[in-house]
Amino acid sequence: MGRPVAFFEITSTAPEKVRGFYTELFGWSAEPDPEMDGYAMVDTGAGPEAIGGGIGPSQAPGDTGVKLYVRVDDLEAGLARASELGADTLAPPMDLPGGYGRIAVVSDPDGNPVGLWA
Template identity: 60%
Template sequence: MGAPVAFFEVSSPDHERAQQFYAELFGWKVAADPAMGGYGLVDTAAGEGAIGGGIGPVEESDSPGVRIYVRVDDLEQSLRRAEELGGTALVPPTDLPAGWGRFALFADPDGNTVGLWG
């Protein structure tokens, strides 16, 4: 039995900008909590059983980071939109072996590498 991804977290030195970036790119709802230093819980609006996450400031002992793949309907459009919002394309849409779909990679404005999978 595998261990499915159950949560994701993005940390940023400018967490408010990161929250806005991901909300605009994927249509996510981010509920920032001032009592938690602005950490925002994410609702991906993908329905029951969807993976949720959080976006917040970089912890003192950590560095900015995100290591997730996000499933999208259109890799090319999502990669273009990421660039429009200040991201950088790293790997163009590329076929995965054995019919596993396609992927692309971009760096968000903080340099975090994010995968798109379609």
């Protein structure tokens, strides 16, 4: 069974500028949340079945860009399989606030970040 893309994330050293770009280009809404260090949950306006996303500030050097998060049944098994395929772990497993599950980030063979979400 295939795994669906479940979330996208756009991080930047200039999150306000990037947020303005995407909201103006695509008609999205994204209001930064001060309690989440200015991270903004994105509403694409495409309805409840649409993939959700977020736009926020970079957290570490080199983490800017667009990242996809893919649903997995078991986060540790997904990390182990990614490692077998040559991935490095970029962000170890962490709990999401509000009981939204756990995530980790690995690199693909070209070094692109890919999020795993269980």
